[in-house]
Amino acid sequence: MIGRRFWRIDYWLTLWGFSMNRTLFATGVMVMVSLAYPAQSVAAGRDYISMVGSSTVYPFATAVAEHFGKSGKFKTPKVESTGTGGGFKLFCSGVGVQYPDISNASRAIKKTEFENCQKAGVKDIAEIKIGYDGIVVAQSKKAKAKLDLTRKELYLALAKRVPDPAKPEAGDLVENPYKTWNEINPKLPKSKIEVLGPPPTSGTRDAFSELVLEAGCSEIPWIKAKKESDEAWFKNVCMTIREDGGYIEAGENDNLIVQKLEANPTAAGIFGFSFLDQNTDKLRAATIDGVAPSYEAIASGKYPVSRPLFFYVKKAHVGVIPGIEAYVAEFTSEKAFGPEGYLAEKGLIPLPDAERKKVAAEAKKLPSITVK
Numbered sequence: 001m002i003g004r005r006f007w008r009i010d011y012w013l014t015l016w017g018f019s020m021n022r023t024l025f026a027t028g029v030m031v032m033v034s035l036a037y038p039a040q041s042v043a044a045g046r047d048y049i050s051m052v053g054s055s056t057v058y059p060f061a062t063a064v065a066e067h068f069g070k071s072g073k074f075k076t077p078k079v080e081s082t083g084t085g086g087g088f089k090l091f092c093s094g095v096g097v098q099y100p101d102i103s104n105a106s107r108a109i110k111k112t113e114f115e116n117c118q119k120a121g122v123k124d125i126a127e128i129k130i131g132y133d134g135i136v137v138a139q140s141k142k143a144k145a146k147l148d149l150t151r152k153e154l155y156l157a158l159a160k161r162v163p164d165p166a167k168p169e170a171g172d173l174v175e176n177p178y179k180t181w182n183e184i185n186p187k188l189p190k191s192k193i194e195v196l197g198p199p200p201t202s203g204t205r206d207a208f209s210e211l212v213l214e215a216g217c218s219e220i221p222w223i224k225a226k227k228e229s230d231e232a233w234f235k236n237v238c239m240t241i242r243e244d245g246g247y248i249e250a251g252e253n254d255n256l257i258v259q260k261l262e263a264n265p266t267a268a269g270i271f272g273f274s275f276l277d278q279n280t281d282k283l284r285a286a287t288i289d290g291v292a293p294s295y296e297a298i299a300s301g302k303y304p305v306s307r308p309l310f311f312y313v314k315k316a317h318v319g320v321i322p323g324i325e326a327y328v329a330e331f332t333s334e335k336a337f338g339p340e341g342y343l344a345e346k347g348l349i350p351l352p353d354a355e356r357k358k359v360a361a362e363a364k365k366l367p368s369i370t371v372k
Contacts, residue, residue: 131337150288
């Protein structure tokens, strides 16, 4: 009768002159298995959903995670605020327990980010559009003078290079000379230009650069005229933010910006409408192009600085990490992202009825996206 040890690999390796630490051997086998079957290896190490990404989507994702966890069927998901760009970097790093399942985003995934996902083996990704948000410029209520701004004025205040004030139509750019708001427009406050905003990894920064800075820059005829012949130059001029203290990167924590505005009433801050909505006792928003940010103005499209919000699901983790499909169903339920849902109470602007129903129906199937 053949003994059991006859079948053990370490027994034969020992006979052949190899010494084998059993723990190391087991670890090696697990590594080989995880490489060969990345999705199957996920479940062995994590029994909760892991999410990263947008600071704007963070309060909405956190609210859904809390409701989801209270059901008792699954553990409460872990939600981290890393910024949209930072979230995609983590999300697209690979498939397996060490990588996030979901990435929240305040803009659509870029082609380069999608390609990075593909290269790392994250082949199948589902995109869920959850609603809309406005980007606001806000001050502390302690501020003596109220800001009412245009997108052109915001470009002139925050861009690194602007037309020479002495000869603005001559086609010359200079390093931003504006130190106070009234230097741009005498009707604006005499206070120092000091704007706290998100870093380059933030989707809010991307959206603000496109919807505000580029739009404001385009109002200068000779700059706009160059867009067709040299779009790279146009983007660089319009969307490169000053680094001399007029704009201060305040990290991915929008609550920190709120705290800093309270401490410095002459400063202004850039963040999502939801944070303004949650801090109306402390903050007031500037109008932009004559429109104040409000639930109704953003939903109707009248407010000029609004954008869609998303989250992205790594399909290789669905059915392996417990609860992903159920979490998606919770987020896209009427009780969550509907007009009377608990996310609307936190400042999410719901999708129109027809689009919302379509999103909810497609979310059950989680179709894969392509980005060209």
